[in-house]
Amino acid sequence: MLLSIDKSKGETIFDQLVNQIKSLIESGDLQEGFQMPSTRQLGISLGVNRSTVIRAYEELWALGYIESTPGSYTKVRKRKSLNKDISPVSHGEIFWDDILKEAYKPDYVKLERFSQLVREENEHLISFNRLEPDSRLIDVRLINNCIRESISDSDKQIFSYCNPRGYELLRRSIVSHMRLHGVNSKDENILITNGSQNSLQLIFQTFITKDDYVAAESPTYSMLIPLIKYYGCKILEIPVTESGMDIEVFKKHLKKHPIKMIYTMPTFHNPTSVTLPQDKREELLSLCEKHKVIIIEDSIEEEMKYFGKVHLPIKSIDSHGVVIYLGSFSKILAPGFRIGWIIADKECVNRLTALKTMFDLSSNTFSQIMLYHFCKSGYYELHIRKYLRVFRKRMKVALKALKTYMPADKVVWQEPLGGFLIWLKLNVKADKIDLEEHFQKFGVKIIDGSSFFYNPPKEHYLRLSISKCNEEEIEEGMRRIAKALEELTVES
Amino acid sequence: MLLSIDKSKGETIFDQLVNQIKSLIESGDLQEGFQMPSTRQLGISLGVNRSTVIRAYEELWALGYIESTPGSYTKVRKRKSLNKDISPVSHGEIFWDDILKEAYKPDYVKLERFSQLVREENEHLISFNRLEPDSRLIDVRLINNCIRESISDSDKQIFSYCNPRGYELLRRSIVSHMRLHGVNSKDENILITNGSQNSLQLIFQTFITKDDYVAAESPTYSMLIPLIKYYGCKILEIPVTESGMDIEVFKKHLKKHPIKMIYTMPTFHNPTSVTLPQDKREELLSLCEKHKVIIIEDSIEEEMKYFGKVHLPIKSIDSHGVVIYLGSFSKILAPGFRIGWIIADKECVNRLTALKTMFDLSSNTFSQIMLYHFCKSGYYELHIRKYLRVFRKRMKVALKALKTYMPADKVVWQEPLGGFLIWLKLNVKADKIDLEEHFQKFGVKIIDGSSFFYNPPKEHYLRLSISKCNEEEIEEGMRRIAKALEELTVES
Secondary structure (H helix, E strand, C coil): CCCCCCCCCCCCHHHHHHHHHHHHHHHCCCCCCCECCCHHHHHHHHCCCHHHHHHHHHHHHHCCCEEECCCCCEEECCCCCCCCCCCCCCCHHHHHHHHCCCCCCCCHHHHHHHHHHHCCCCCCCEECCCCCCCHHHCCHHHHHHHHHHHHHCCCCHHHCCCCCCCCHHHHHHHHHHHHCCCCCCCHHHEEEECCHHHHHHHHHHHHCCCCCEEEEEECCCCCHHHHHHHCCCEEEEEEEECCEECHHHHHHHHHHCCEEEEEECCCCCCCCCCCCCHHHHHHHHHHHHHHCCEEEEECCCCCCECCCCCCCCHHHHCCCCCEEEEEECCCCCCHHHCCEEEECCHHHHHHHHHHHHHHHCCCCHHHHHHHHHHHHCCHHHHHHHHHHHHHHHHHHHHHHHHHHHCCCCCEECCCCCECCEEEEEECECCCCCCHHHHHHHCCEECEEHHHHCCCCCCCEEEEEECCCCCHHHHHHHHHHHHHHHHCCCECC | CCCCCCCCCCCCHHHHHHHHHHHHHHHCCCCCCCECCCHHHHHHHHCCCHHHHHHHHHHHHHCCCEEECCCCCEEECCCCCCCCCCCCCCCHHHHHHHHCCCCCCCCHHHHHHHHHHHCCCCCCCEECCCCCCCHHHCCHHHHHHHHHHHHHCCCCHHHCCCCCCCCHHHHHHHHHHHHCCCCCCCHHHEEEECCHHHHHHHHHHHHCCCCCEEEEEECCCCCHHHHHHHCCCEEEEEEEECCEECHHHHHHHHHHCCEEEEEECCCCCCCCCCCCCHHHHHHHHHHHHHHCCEEEEECCCCCCECCCCCCCCHHHHCCCCCEEEEEECCCCCCHHHCCEEEECCHHHHHHHHHHHHHHHCCCCHHHHHHHHHHHHCCHHHHHHHHHHHHHHHHHHHHHHHHHHHCCCCCEEECCCCECCEEEEEECECCCCCCHHHHHHHCCEECEEHHHHCCCCCCCEEEEEECCCCCHHHHHHHHHHHHHHHHCCCECC
16 A cells, blocks of 8 residues: 655644545555555554554544454445436436325425415516515615614524524514404413414414314415315315305304314405404304304404504404414515414414424524514504505505506406405406416416415406505506406406 | 584594494493484484495494394494403313314423423523534624625515525525535425424425334434324334444334334434444445435534544435435524525425425525525635534533543443534433433533433433533533532442
């Protein structure tokens, strides 16, 4: 073996030994099976301490370059080479599908839609498709203040794991904030999650078994549908009327099936934007109390009441703890922080927390502490007031533009009291048309209403979200929709 | 009805009407069933426009204060009052347990331990219990730079949803970083998650069905155990020897059972800190390729090699895509960002992404963009080098202190080559002693080694993590441990 150890070199003798032997093996100068000199021999011949040679051999063994069997000589070993190919042989779809859980056949195509939604916008298009806040309205200076405060904390808590229930001070801020909505709760009723979708998943994962009956409005939140399918539950659809879900239909379902849970958006329902009046809220609650049905109340936009008075959440009159309320910072402030919350009976929160701990240990500490400062400084309430002022105007512009531009024979809508959504019912022949593509050709992105139905509807609908558009964009967008409608034929 | 409308007031007539009628009902002046005047009558008597009265009645109806049946008079309605009680009647444990999924009986007590771990530290205690970075080593200035860059981005992407696969530029940074570890991959092989626990959950949820066989080292990562129990799989334990898992035992398991997955930490195994040598890595990989067993390679600390050369991950020689590699920013930088990553066959990544989309839409955008800037600027590699330098010294201090202070008859350990962990095997009578309490009495927090076993072991172990301690704290902590050991009796 040609080794030369230079004691005056910066590299340690150990490193020189390991690196030189490694090179000889990698270059092929030392072939597989070559019998290495004993540590004693090598130490003497190189004039280095035997213990250094022993350590070097141990290292080479650990790295897979030599092997030694008890009572035998140490030999050169053929080491598996690195996988240089950046696209290794793929097991392919079949392999991974084979080992999937049997029940798990998500609809990749539909789920891929979400990725598409978050992709880069084309600036020539007006986006009525995303229900996401207009980040131009965020006062970055205030966010910066809060980040500075969060980071300057001497404990550097922002870098650590957080309590799985959520950052305690943020939970208290949420308790205070929810009091403005008539919801009285304590810290122990709050679980902070990675946004409302995560809240929903935790609830389904904890309580829903295959073949359970779950009721929901029809149409409903589009990302509820894959969850319903994934967990294999049976959906009972409740049509949405001009004043929210049709409670009579819910009553009929109750007579026939043991319903475990009902998912509802009573305020500015997504996608129809209708609001359930108080008497129906009370009736729904009484029915669910009587039949022990859990109510999931998803209230992502309820701050955004423009016209008339505020409806308080069902949770505000829930004296028996059957309502699991879902809140979020994603629809008014920013989804990028991925923070939402659940308010529920404390025993329910305990069970959800156990799952949350197992599933991701805790929500994002950085976002939570930053948002705590945002709430504590009063910035959040300020932001909501600003948002309300701006969007009251924007919604008025949208409703006026609708009246001005839309062809009355082809489209009808109900004026929303708040929120960001407008639900258009089309009266056109469009069975063979990809509506989203059609409107995009006219420079406006909308969502085909069928995305919000469990079973495809016979009628055609569009959901427009004005949440990312300013007044000019709304006005222009409505004009484009009207133009695109001109090209479609009235359903006779 | 005593209503007085003042047209010169700032409050609109609509608001005055609604608020005054509401007050009369709430005060009891208008009783349930009281017949309201017709809108026409009221409009005339107050001298206000009838349409305003109609809108006010609609609002009062929506708010639940009045009801109207077709063809009949409008009447005052008794509205459910707000739930003023901040602790509503709880359904109690039994109710929520009844509706839990049958299979789901998590061990609340054990999961609550995690919450306890993240609670405030007592400054008089030395914490060897948390495997979490020392935030004193974070250069807050650099983090601030990255936040500033992230926020100043004109698109304000940090406030938006992110691609469910993860922020594209961060995925590319991870691809580059992993090349330093011999792992060649493309963007499409990466999925960014909310930390390694979230990675594990996604993998279990996607691929593991009840009664599947899953192999894992014994002892193993403590938070794997609740997942194994929750998903109802059958665990096959593989004892850890001085040089990593005992492959012979794994072979025996393979002969008896169709194993679906093996979870392993080949480098600086948690909790024992041993490292699997290269030949065994290759043997394990070949066995898994042959038997189609998925390898989950959890490599949270592999940057931290202090002594000898670096072992490359099994993923680096995985030419058939059977290895799912888990990486994380939590163990070297900060768990508060809740960002980890999965590297796997692209078909596998597609399936995991579908689930991720359904479960929380996307990981935290803010953290991801910040970390991208941290990687891009070279700060991450700098941070790792600094960490390595600091902890090489700290580990030396720890090993020296062990030798100096520990009573040789009561404790043995193996010197780790890297990482933050030291695994002490005790030779003391402690069957009836709460070890964590005992050591805490002496001012040092450790974790009882039994937490890392699926089935409680006969021997007693302690896991010490030096990850949050500086040299002085380590030295003092070891002294305290030695003192605490003095109080225990040698097992004869």
